Amino acid sequence: MVGVVVAVVAVAATGCDRTVAGGSTDGATVFAAACATCHGATGKPPPQMVDQLGVRDLTGAEFRARRSRALIDAQVRRGSANGRMPAFTGALTEAQIVAVSAYVLTLGD
Numbered sequence: 874m875v876g877v878v879v880a881v882v883a884v885a886a887t888g889c890d891r892t893v894a895g896g897s898t899d900g901a902t903v904f905a906a907a908c909a910t911c912h913g914a915t916g917k918p919p920p921q922m923v924d925q926l927g928v929r930d931l932t933g934a935e936f937r938a939r940r941s942r943a944l945i946d947a948q949v950r951r952g953s954a955n956g957r958m959p960a961f962t963g964a965l966t967e968a969q970i971v972a973v974s975a976y977v978l979t980l981g982d
């Protein structure tokens with residue numbers, strides 16, 4: 874579990890000079906590169922990620938009922954309060970944050 878977090882944070886930390894997904898501003902492409910490791914390719918996390926990190930299911934009814942652009946945007950920029958999800962400010966470009974947040978709003982549709 875720690876290994877996964879370290880690897881992801883290392884990717885985030887190098888974001889300044891090496892852009893995620895080659896700088897793509899396609900939401901699905903950014904999600905695949907920056908989010909799918911923990912949240913799963915479709916937004917439904919693998920069981921071990923739920924058990925080990927408490928990753929949330931972005932396709933589930935509970936999340937879909939309360940999700941909003943503002944909630945997702947804030948989560949991506951700041952990460953989670955418990956530190957289990959890294960902050961992506963600086964690792965993703967502004968345009969990538971906007972694109973991936975819009976994409977998360979379509980998951981499970």
Ligand code: HEC
Nearest residue numbers: 881907908911926927928929936945948949953957958973
């Ligand atoms: C290192 C694993 C990891 C990565 C990478 C990651 N997340 Fe998360 N994410 C989490 C965890 C863990 C939580 C639950 C945090 C908590 O308990 O508050 C979470 C929660 C969320 C939530 C809040 C869900 C809710 O129920 O309110 C959103 C939205 C989200 N992630 C989107 C993203 C997006 C978009 C990306 C990519 C830019 C991403 N995450 C990358 C681990 C990750």
